[in-house]
Amino acid sequence: KNEVEQSPQNLTAQEGEFITINCSYSVGISALHWLQQHPGGGIVSLFMLSSGKKKHGRLIATINIQEKHSSLHITASHPRDSAVYICAVRGARGGSQGNLIFGKGTKLSVKP
Amino acid sequence: ETGVTQSPTHLIKTRGQQVTLRCSSQSGHNTVSWYQQALGQGPQFIFQYYREEENGRGNFPPRFSGLQFPNYSSELNVNALELDDSALYLCASSSGLVAYNEQFFGPGTRLTVL
Numbered sequence: 407k408n409e410v411e412q413s414p415q416n417l418t419a420q421e422g423e424f425i426t427i428n429c430s431y432s433v434g435i436s437a438l439h440w441l442q443q444h445p446g447g448g449i450v451s452l453f454m455l456s457s458g459k460k461k462h463g464r465l466i467a468t469i470n471i472q473e474k475h476s477s478l479h480i481t482a483s484h485p486r487d488s489a490v491y492i493c494a495v496r497g498a499r500g501g502s503q504g505n506l507i508f509g510k511g512t513k514l515s516v517k518p
Numbered sequence: 519e520t521g522v523t524q525s526p527t528h529l530i531k532t533r534g535q536q537v538t539l540r541c542s543s544q545s546g547h548n549t550v551s552w553y554q555q556a557l558g559q560g561p562q563f564i565f566q567y568y569r570e571e572e573n574g575r576g577n578f579p580p581r582f583s584g585l586q587f588p589n590y591s592s593e594l595n596v597n598a599l600e601l602d603d604s605a606l607y608l609c610a611s612s613s614g615l616v617a618y619n620e621q622f623f624g625p626g627t628r629l630t631v632l
Binding site: 410494505 | 563620
């Protein structure tokens with residue numbers, strides 16, 4: 407079993423829909439990242455959080471440390487949101503700061 | 519302030535050859551991490567360099583090696599290439615080793631091994 411699991415693996419939505427992507431992890435963490443990867447590979451960091459909730463524009467990320475679960479929400483989705491969304495965690499102890507553990511990603515396609 | 523850059527963007531090699539990938543970290547960042555992303559998978563941690571020293575390594579064989587230079591740019595070297603080394607190689611830079619420091623990713627180098 408992977409240490410970081412995302413669901414769904416693939417998601418197709420109509421423009422304007424509210425989207426939720428989920429991430430569950432099995433290790434103690436110091437931080438959780440949500441990343442966006444466009445075709446061609448470039449990765450953009452959306453959020454880094456260790457508790458509570460963060461909002462940036464139409465994106466909202468929440469984390470529940472007790473339940474080891476995080477969600478990424480997109481409100482009023484748009485075709486330009488189409489990308490792979492990746493959840494990654496950094497362990498709470500041991501390892502180097504760079505040792506992010508990644509989920510496999512959720513491929514989002516927003517249709518006009 | 520320039521972002522993280524990587525070169526080359528694409529590369530084709532044959533089995534057994536050696537390859538060097540390059541990464542220039544974001545201005546002010548002294549830490550570089552390298553990741554391998556196979557098609558359809560999430561990235562896997564290869565190793566990290568902090569102030570020119572290796573500071574952690576993932577589950578990759580010794581034929582994966584690296585360097586960090588005094589200007590904090592970095593190289594990833596892979597010897598004796600295998601077909602399974604075909605992947606997107608990402609580097610990310612950050613400032614220091616504090617766990618909460620955000621990493622900034624480069625665009626990646628796509629390596630194809632034939």
